[in-house]
Amino acid sequence: MNKELMVHVITNFAGVGGAEMMLARLIKQTQNEYNHVVISLMKTSEVYADTLAICSSHYALAWNGLNSFGVIAKLKKLLQQLAPKTVQCWMYHANVMTSLSVFGLANKPKVFWGIHHSLASPKEESIATKLSLAISKMLSAKPAGIIYCAHSSLHQHQQYGLNNSNAQVIANGVSLDKFQPNPVLHDPIVIGFAGRYHTAKGYPYLFETIAKLKDQPIIFKIAGQGANLDNPEIKGYFEQYQLDENQVQLLDQISDMPTFYQSIDVFLMTSITEGFPNVLVEAMASGLPCISTDVGDAKYIVQELGWIVPPRDSDALANAILKYVNLSADEKQRLKQATRQRVEKNFSIENVSQQYMNVWRSGR
Known part of the structure; x- marks a missing residue:
C-alpha cells in the first residue's frame, strides 16, 4: 500500500509545548497511514529525535524573523519539490508563512491551519504575535480549514476576525498506555x-x-x-x-x-x-x-x-x-x-x- 505524504509545517519543533507534543504523538499514531515530513521554520530538537526518526524527511529553516522572505522562498521551494496534496500547519507563524509560500504554486496543496493558543487578551501578546495575528486575519479565508485545539480558542479567534467556513475543534490527545490510574488512595x-x-x-x-x-x-x-x-x-x-x-x-x-x-x-x-x-x-x-x-x-x-x-x-x-x-x-x-x-x-x-x-x- 502506497502511503500518502503528509507535510507538517511548525513554527519551532524544539520546545515542549502543547502543539509540539501533539504533533509528535500524531505522527507516531498515524505512521502506518502516512509518510510524514516535518518542516520546522526555526529548529528541531533532540527532544523529538524518535519522532523525526520515523519521518521520511525533516527540515529546519533557521528562521529568525529578519530572514522571513528568504525562509518563505525556501519553504515554497520545498513544497514544490515534495508536492504534497495536504499540508498541516502548527501555530500562527507557520500558518501565515505556509499560506504565503503556496501563492503561485502550480500544484497547490490543501493547507490546514492549526491554532494552539488562547486569545483571551490580544493586547497583551508580543509584537511578533500581534503582527502574525493581523496577517492571519487577512488570510484566514484562504486555508482549506482551521483546526483549533480548544472551543474557547475557536470563539476568541472568530471574535478577533479569523473567519473560515471550515473551522473546527480537535482536542489534544493523550496516550492511554502512558497514563495509568493508581488504585491506591493516599493517607494523608x-x-x-x-x-x-x-x-x-x-x-x-x-x-x-x-x-x-x-x-x-x-x-x-x-x-x-x-x-x-x-x-x-x-x-x-x-x-x-x-x-x-x-x-x-x-x-x-x-x-x-x-x-x-x-x-x-x-x-x-x-x-x-x-x-x-x-x-x-x-x-x-x-x-x-x-x-x-x-x-x-x-x-x-x-x-x-x-x-x-x-x-x-x-x-x-x-x-x-x-x-x-x-x-x-x-x-x-x-x-x-x-x-x-x-x-x-x-x-x-x-x-x-x-x-x-x-x-x-x-x-x-
Whole structure:
C-alpha cells in the first residue's frame, strides 16, 4: 500500500509545548497511514529525535524573523519539490508563512491551519504575535480549514476576525498506555499541582489556597520549572504563610509526569488563563478528579467529574478541595474510574488522530 505524504509545517519543533507534543504523538499514531515530513521554520530538537526518526524527511529553516522572505522562498521551494496534496500547519507563524509560500504554486496543496493558543487578551501578546495575528486575519479565508485545539480558542479567534467556513475543534490527545490510574488512595490525601512558575499559572492563588488548608491533613506536591526555594518569590510565600516543606513539597521541573500523577489523589489547576490545558487530560487519564479554575476548555474537559471555580478565588479553590476530602472512599474510587473513562472516550490519541485524518481526507 502506497502511503500518502503528509507535510507538517511548525513554527519551532524544539520546545515542549502543547502543539509540539501533539504533533509528535500524531505522527507516531498515524505512521502506518502516512509518510510524514516535518518542516520546522526555526529548529528541531533532540527532544523529538524518535519522532523525526520515523519521518521520511525533516527540515529546519533557521528562521529568525529578519530572514522571513528568504525562509518563505525556501519553504515554497520545498513544497514544490515534495508536492504534497495536504499540508498541516502548527501555530500562527507557520500558518501565515505556509499560506504565503503556496501563492503561485502550480500544484497547490490543501493547507490546514492549526491554532494552539488562547486569545483571551490580544493586547497583551508580543509584537511578533500581534503582527502574525493581523496577517492571519487577512488570510484566514484562504486555508482549506482551521483546526483549533480548544472551543474557547475557536470563539476568541472568530471574535478577533479569523473567519473560515471550515473551522473546527480537535482536542489534544493523550496516550492511554502512558497514563495509568493508581488504585491506591493516599493517607494523608495528596493534592498535586504542575505548571512552570509563570503569571498565567496563578501561583499567588495556589499559595493562598494552601495557606487556608495548612491545618488540614493534606500534603501538596508542586511540580514545575521554578518551583523551588531558590526562587525568591516561592521562598517569600513559604515565609509569609509559614509553610512546612514536608507538607508543601517543591519538586521543581520533573520529566516523569505519569509517576507524578500516580503519587497524588487530586489534581489542582489555579491558572488565570489557558487554552486547552493538557495537564487536566493527563491527570484524568491517570484517574484523578480535577479542581480547576474556569479558564480555556477546563469546564469542557472536567465537566461534572471534578470542581470548576472562578479564577483568582482561593476561597473557592480551598472549599472545592475540602469537598473532595469529605467524600467517602467509595465515592473517590468511583470518581477515579469515571475520569479515566471520560478520557478514554474523548481524548485518547487514537480518537484524536482519527479526527485529524478525517479532516485531511475530507477535501479530496
